[in-house]
Amino acid sequence: MFKVLRRLASLKITLVGMVLLITGSVLIYGNPADVPMWVVVIPLSFLAINLVAAIITNKRINHQPGLLVFHVCLLGLVIVAGFGRLTHLDAHAEIPIGTEFSADRLLEVRSGVWHSGDLDRVAFIQGPFTVQYAAGLQRGLTHSHVMVKNSTGQWIEKVIGDDRVLVIEDYRFYTTHNKGFSTFLSWTPDGGQPVTGVVNMPSYPLFDYKQDNHWTPPGTQLDIKFWLQINAGLTQDQAWTLDARNSSAVLVVTNNDVRRELRVGDRIPLPGGELQFDKLTMWMGYRIFYDPTIQWMFFIAVAGVLGLGFHFWQKINLQPWMEDEPEEPLSEILPEPIRPSITQQPITQPKKDQTMPISTSSQDLAATSKGRS
Amino acid sequence: MSPGSAMVAEIPWLWAGLSAYMIATLVSMWGVSPRYAGMPIIQHKTHEYIVLGCLALGVLLLATAIGARWVRIGHGPWISLFELLMSQLCSLGLIFTLLYWRLPGFRPSAVIVLPIMWVLGSWVLTLEPTASHFPATYYNIWKWSHVGLGKLFLALLLAGVGLAGVMILRTTRLGQSWFRSMPSDQVVDRLAWRFMMLALVFDSLMLIAGAVWAQDAWGRYWAWDSLETSAFLTWLFLAIGLHVRLTYKVPHWVSGVIIIGIFCMAFATYFGAPYISPAAHKGMV
Numbered sequence: 001m002f003k004v005l006r007r008l009a010s011l012k013i014t015l016v017g018m019v020l021l022i023t024g025s026v027l028i029y030g031n032p033a034d035v036p037m038w039v040v041v042i043p044l045s046f047l048a049i050n051l052v053a054a055i056i057t058n059k060r061i062n063h064q065p066g067l068l069v070f071h072v073c074l075l076g077l078v079i080v081a082g083f084g085r086l087t088h089l090d091a092h093a094e095i096p097i098g099t100e101f102s103a104d105r106l107l108e109v110r111s112g113v114w115h116s117g118d119l120d121r122v123a124f125i126q127g128p129f130t131v132q133y134a135a136g137l138q139r140g141l142t143h144s145h146v147m148v149k150n151s152t153g154q155w156i157e158k159v160i161g162d163d164r165v166l167v168i169e170d171y172r173f174y175t176t177h178n179k180g181f182s183t184f185l186s187w188t189p190d191g192g193q194p195v196t197g198v199v200n201m202p203s204y205p206l207f208d209y210k211q212d213n214h215w216t217p218p219g220t221q222l223d224i225k226f227w228l229q230i231n232a233g234l235t236q237d238q239a240w241t242l243d244a245r246n247s248s249a250v251l252v253v254t255n256n257d258v259r260r261e262l263r264v265g266d267r268i269p270l271p272g273g274e275l276q277f278d279k280l281t282m283w284m285g286y287r288i289f290y291d292p293t294i295q296w297m298f299f300i301a302v303a304g305v306l307g308l309g310f311h312f313w314q315k316i317n318l319q320p321w322m323e324d325e326p327e328e329p330l331s332e333i334l335p336e337p338i339r340p341s342i343t344q345q346p347i348t349q350p351k352k353d354q355t356m357p358i359s360t361s362s363q364d365l366a367a368t369s370k371g372r373s
Numbered sequence: 374m375s376p377g378s379a380m381v382a383e384i385p386w387l388w389a390g391l392s393a394y395m396i397a398t399l400v401s402m403w404g405v406s407p408r409y410a411g412m413p414i415i416q417h418k419t420h421e422y423i424v425l426g427c428l429a430l431g432v433l434l435l436a437t438a439i440g441a442r443w444v445r446i447g448h449g450p451w452i453s454l455f456e457l458l459m460s461q462l463c464s465l466g467l468i469f470t471l472l473y474w475r476l477p478g479f480r481p482s483a484v485i486v487l488p489i490m491w492v493l494g495s496w497v498l499t500l501e502p503t504a505s506h507f508p509a510t511y512y513n514i515w516k517w518s519h520v521g522l523g524k525l526f527l528a529l530l531l532a533g534v535g536l537a538g539v540m541i542l543r544t545t546r547l548g549q550s551w552f553r554s555m556p557s558d559q560v561v562d563r564l565a566w567r568f569m570m571l572a573l574v575f576d577s578l579m580l581i582a583g584a585v586w587a588q589d590a591w592g593r594y595w596a597w598d599s600l601e602t603s604a605f606l607t608w609l610f611l612a613i614g615l616h617v618r619l620t621y622k623v624p625h626w627v628s629g630v631i632i633i634g635i636f637c638m639a640f641a642t643y644f645g646a647p648y649i650s651p652a653a654h655k656g657m658v
Contacts, residue, residue: 011620018613025606032597090593138506162509163589174592287592294594298585305577312570322478322556322564 008053017047048078066314069307076300084293086112089119089171095126096182096198096283097244106288117290122168124148127157129284131179131242137205137234142175144284171290178285180204180211181228181244183251187217189273200283201228205242208234220272227252244282251277381502382445386438387459391494393431394466397424398487405481405551421473421480428470435463442502451516452505454644458497461527461643465490468528478556479564482535485542489531493644510590519586522579527639529572534636536565537629544626558625565632566618573611580604603646607638 024039051071054061061067089111095101103119127145134140142161148168150156160166166173181201188194195218201211211228232247234240251262253275260268267276404420414420439450439459450456469490473480539561542548555561583604584594595601614631617623623631 011616014616018609022606022609025602028597029602030599134506141509163513289592301581305574309574316567322476322560
């Protein structure tokens with residue numbers, strides 16, 4: 001068993017594993033979405049096996065505390081990262097102002113097979129937000145107001161945005177560049193009760209030229225098309241702040257041959273009922289990230305580097321940085337045969353007011369060197 | 374820089390700093406020149422003090438250039454290639470100056486290190502000093518540690534490259550003559566790999582700080598974007614180099630070639646990968 005482990009611990013296997021990992025990384029370079037992760041997972045697994053064997057059998061590693069800590073942490077990092085991928089969740093959500101986050105409205109969900117977080121327990125209400133732009137439509141700071149429940153169950157306001165993250169139940173909510181306008185609509189069927197819906201328009205100002213969408217009111221076969229003409233004060237050549245409170249819009253509604261322009265509060269009769277444009281607001285796009293291992297990964301990585309630093313510090317302290325004092329420069333006219341012997345014997349630095357005599361023959365130089373050594 | 378470009382505040386300081394580096398480069402080259410080996414100025418190492426003084430002056434002038442730009446555009450040298458090159462010239466110069474001062478035996482390697490710095494210096498002069506936009510995600514405090522550690526890493530690699538060049542050039546008669554005042558190849562090799570060891574520590578710390586910043590700013594600690602993959606490849610190259618050097622007995626010139634290979638990878642990561650796109654992490658700002 002030990003023999004097998006020793007073979008598995010071979011440095012040649014380590015180098016092969018590293019070359020495979022380089023190959024995998026080159027394959028994934030610039031194109032991580034289209035290349036299967038196995039190109040790096042297989043070499044990493046291979047290296048992890050090699051590392052386990054080396055930690056057990058290689059005295060160079062397990063007899064040097066710093067190096068041992070580094071390699072154990074490296075192994076720990078691979079294991080924890082793997083566990084993180086199996087339990088993670090990555091998703092997006094578009095939450096209109098004034099509405100509560102709902103786990104049912106997640107988009108582009110990717111999660112590990114062991115993901116077991118309780119997203120249903122996450123509760124917050126999206127409040128108003130602003131996004132600052134510099135001249136040239138260069139995005140600046142985002143300030144997104146949200147209402148969250150504190151430990152006593154009361155709603156409190158928080159401001160998040162950019163690198164200020166909202167963390168609830170270990171789920172991390174990040175504002176993104178993705179945000180746009182929402183139209184709140186009411187549909188009142190003939191002789192029925194009104195129902196309300198929200199239609200999110202495409203990202204703004206990224207797609208300001210195509211603010212369209214469509215909606216089928218519940219219980220109907222209608223396919224109502226919308227086009228939103230927005231006035232948000234957008235300027236290309238000046239700083240500007242995107243804010244729903246400073247924006248207005250005209251909603252162009254099209255259904256078969258009917259085309260009407262609605263302002264907030266306007267209504268339009270359609271086959272089977274009546275549509276009302278209730279409110280104009282905005283939605284914020286969030287990236288939702290869950291990985292219970294990220295703090296562990298940080299501490300393991302730091303511990304590993306500290307171990308490595310400690311090992312190098314010990315190693316470096318064993319010998320001075322430059323044990324050979326540099327020699328004095330010699331004239332290029334020095335005859336070739338005696339040059340090696342001179343380089344073996346450093347010549348003492350002359351005093352400041354002296355100039356070292358430069359010999360013109362090998363005998364003179366040898367005598368000078370001997371006399372000074 | 375095109376002739377028509379406006380003379381903005383940092384440009385005179387940049388030129389002055391690069392001129393100081395240029396003088397340091399020329400004097401260091403003159404210092405190893407065999408023709409003048411017998412001159413008193415070389416015997417007393419006066420030329421080394423001139424080099425040290427010019428380097429220190431160059432660092433100060435470049436720091437002033439960065440400060441002038443900071444005041445002009447309102448943010449530090451984080452974004453455009455012009456800013457990053459200027460910042461690297463200052464930080465690489467600062468760390469190299471400290472090493473030059475503290476390790477006398479290391480000094481002749483300046484004839485290799487300073488021309489590399491001048492590659493960056495020439496490059497920055499071809500760029501427009503246009504004001505850059507400061508993205509919201511760059512307000513994060515981890516940016517400082519990520520960038521600072523990266524600068525230390527690159528400077529240590531550069532110092533190692535100087536010594537690697539010495540080991541390679543010493544395989545020729547001319548090289549032996551130039552670097553005759555340096556310690557033996559064995560000592561140079563050991564010093565070069567000490568720089569590599571320290572570089573690995575700072576590279577690892579840089580990756581950790583970068584991952585924390587990425588998690589805060591973009592909601593993921595690692596996404597295999599071009600720059601991240603390139604940085605990871607550099608770390609792997611360095612790890613392979615150290616394993617090979619510590620395990621096998623490689624000739625000194627091969628050792629030098631390995632170090633230069635690692636530096637080339639790092640150079641491509643710093644000055645190539647981020648500028649395939651206009652932003653440091655493509656699409657992420």
